[in-house]
Amino acid sequence: MLSAEVLYSNTVYKEIPRKIPIEGYTDNHIHIDPINGEGLNAVKKFEHAGGRFIFLVCKTTADWKLQPTEEGLLKLSDKTISISKTINKETNVKSFPVIGIHPADFVLMCNRFSIKAAKEIGFKVIEKMGKKIVNEEAIALGEVGRPHFEVENEVYEACNDFLLKIMETAADINCAVQLHTETVTDTHFTEFREMALQAGLKPYKVIKHYSPPLIKAGEKTGILPSLIASKENIARAVREGNRFLMESDYIDDLSRPGAVVGPKSVPRISRLLYERGVINEEDLWKIHKDNIEHAYGISLDY
Numbered sequence: 001m002l003s004a005e006v007l008y009s010n011t012v013y014k015e016i017p018r019k020i021p022i023e024g025y026t027d028n029h030i031h032i033d034p035i036n037g038e039g040l041n042a043v044k045k046f047e048h049a050g051g052r053f054i055f056l057v058c059k060t061t062a063d064w065k066l067q068p069t070e071e072g073l074l075k076l077s078d079k080t081i082s083i084s085k086t087i088n089k090e091t092n093v094k095s096f097p098v099i100g101i102h103p104a105d106f107v108l109m110c111n112r113f114s115i116k117a118a119k120e121i122g123f124k125v126i127e128k129m130g131k132k133i134v135n136e137e138a139i140a141l142g143e144v145g146r147p148h149f150e151v152e153n154e155v156y157e158a159c160n161d162f163l164l165k166i167m168e169t170a171a172d173i174n175c176a177v178q179l180h181t182e183t184v185t186d187t188h189f190t191e192f193r194e195m196a197l198q199a200g201l202k203p204y205k206v207i208k209h210y211s212p213p214l215i216k217a218g219e220k221t222g223i224l225p226s227l228i229a230s231k232e233n234i235a236r237a238v239r240e241g242n243r244f245l246m247e248s249d250y251i252d253d254l255s256r257p258g259a260v261v262g263p264k265s266v267p268r269i270s271r272l273l274y275e276r277g278v279i280n281e282e283d284l285w286k287i288h289k290d291n292i293e294h295a296y297g298i299s300l301d302y
Helices: 041-049 069-091 103-112 116-132 152-171 186-199 216-223 231-238 265-275 283-295
Strands: 025-030 053-056 092-101 142-147 176-180 207-209 224-228 246-249
Touching: 025 246, 025 265, 025 283, 041 069, 053 069, 069 092, 069 116, 069 186, 069 283, 103 116, 103 142, 103 152, 103 265, 103 283, 116 152, 152 176, 152 265, 186 207, 186 216, 186 231, 216 224, 216 265, 224 231, 231 265, 246 265, 265 283
Parallel strands: 025 053, 053 092, 092 142, 142 176, 176 207, 207 224, 224 246
Antiparallel strands: none
16 A cells, blocks of 8 residues: 555656557547637647547636627537547547536526526526437436525526436437536435436436545445546545546636646546555446446447
8 A cells, every 4th residue: 555645645656658548538528619728739649648638618698708698608519529629630639518508607697687587598408419419419408406505595406406307308319417416425416316207317327526535325326427627636535446537627727827726637637646556457447438338328449
């Protein structure tokens, strides 16, 4: 067993030769922003570090100076799909678009219009986004759910109602859902499971983005945790198992460089912890391929 001093030291390690157990790594939640951020350069950094697959998630309407209306939200999804196509054309990274209505946008709609109007707009948009997924323009709905900040009770309940509708749509078209919510505990995982079952959605298709390392809770409820790629986070997680995903939640905003963690983080942390014996070959295959394929219903081409 490696000591904490070795595991968490700030020593700079040389790049590991490419005799790694898998031929690339998967970032389950990343934003690429050619307007405010590095754009394709961030993807190339990921690729150079050993990354191969990304799940490209919608930003908010405010990020791209769009309005939280039906037209604005659909433009947001179309832009995300367009960026994904560019990534697939101009790099060796395979990008899968994840489209949806961010909870911050839904709360803004509730406050700017009304809760009733926000739901009506949201339902129409999610239905149309669902059709894009059926047409294989995108892979999943996300990031959707509840705000991580406090809102009035009626707005919070409206977010829950809207999330249930999203899960029902996902069940109808058999796609995964990436959740953005408040900080969660085991109890929240049980809640998400019950909501998914009510909607007719298989719980393993519910992916909790920015999840704590609640691996046992995920196994018990079927909810799939997606963890920020840090040494401490992943080392804690594998003590409970390897049923989780890794993500950077890279925001790609030059005014917030490296937030949440940088685009190289998923491959670098994976390789570093493998070199140190913290994770093994089976863990890498599960995290970066098997768990992804099961949740999204796809096959990654290795």
